[in-house]
Amino acid sequence: MIRKLYALTLLCLIFVSYTTKAQGKLIFEKETHDFGTVAEGTQATYVFRVKNVGKDPVVIPAVQASCGCTTPTWTKEPILPGKIGMIKAVYNTTGRPGPFHKSITVSSNNSEEPTHVLYIKGEVGPKDLKTAYTPEQKALSPRLAVGSTSHNFGKLEKGQKAVAKFKIKNTGRQPLIIQGVKSACNCITYRTSVSELKAGEVATLELTYVPAVLKEQKEIVTVLSNDIVVPSLKLTLKADVVEGQAPKNMLREGAQPTPFR
Structure with a gap:
């Protein structure tokens, strides 16, 4: 009986030892991010990087913010040993003047710490605030670079979808996120080949243009990103818009237009 009990105890110890060594372990590059002072109306965004230094994949099933004003997104696929995952926090400053300090709880199968708390803080200033960043903050910022800043479609039919593709690159040190585009005509939408x-x-930024006004058009498109040095980059789309030469149901949509000969 004693021999059987000893054998069972030994097996349990071996199992516990094996599972403990086999589990993953997350190390966060940074636990608190200070935005400083940001203008009201800004979507204050920061991406926390986390590395798996263990021997097994780590899964993050849930990330919970302390308030509805903060929206978290994160790496959904397992983080393999030696690989890096992301937890992105977006704080909506609209209607929230004054200081803020929010927590983000990360749940995972991290062997040593199944729950980990991250923090974002800062102060929301006036809408027309001119934010001053330190040289260190600028050096660490994502940077949006583009190969060309303009695209000429040539002749387009009114109402026809046309797609302009721009090569963009993150020349900074933190992940770059395209947060949206603005144009006076409200006739331009966008998509990127990667989310960050x-x-x-290097990635591709696609701008889809649907002209609604005839004659020569020049649309200025403002691309918004989390690049703190140049948070808004301007691109130009040009086209000579003419009346359609075929019934609307015959127009090709979703493809590059063929210039008229």
């Missing part, structure tokens, strides 16, 4: 660009990564 790592440092040094």
Whole structure:
């Protein structure tokens, strides 16, 4: 009986030892981010990076913010050993003047700490605030670079969808996120080939233009990002818009237009 009990105890110890060594372990690059003072109306965004230094994949099933004003998104696929995951926090400053300090709870199968709390803080100033960043903050910022700042479609039919593709690159040190585009005509939408660009990564920004006004058009498109040095980059779309030469149901949509000969 004693021999069987000893054998069972030994097996349990071996199992516990194996599972403990086999589990993953997350190390966060940074636990608190201070935005400083930001203008009201800004979507204050920061991406926390986390590395799995364990021997097994780590899964993050849930990330919970302390208030509805903060929206978290995170790496859904397992973070493999030696790989890096992301937790992005977006704080909506609209209607929230004054200081803020919010927590974000990360749940995972991290072997040593199944729940980990991150923090974002700062102060929301006036809408027309001119934010001053330190040289260190600028050096760490994502940076949006683009190969060309304009695209000429040539002749387009009114109401026809046309797509302009721009090569963009993150020349900064933190992940770059395109947060939206603005135009006076409200006739331009966008998509990117990746949701966020790592440092040094190149991606494609597609601008879809649906002209609604005839004659020569020049649309200025403002691309918004989390680049704190140049948070809004201006691109130009040009086209000579003419009346359609075929019934509307015959127009091709979703493809590059063929210039009229």
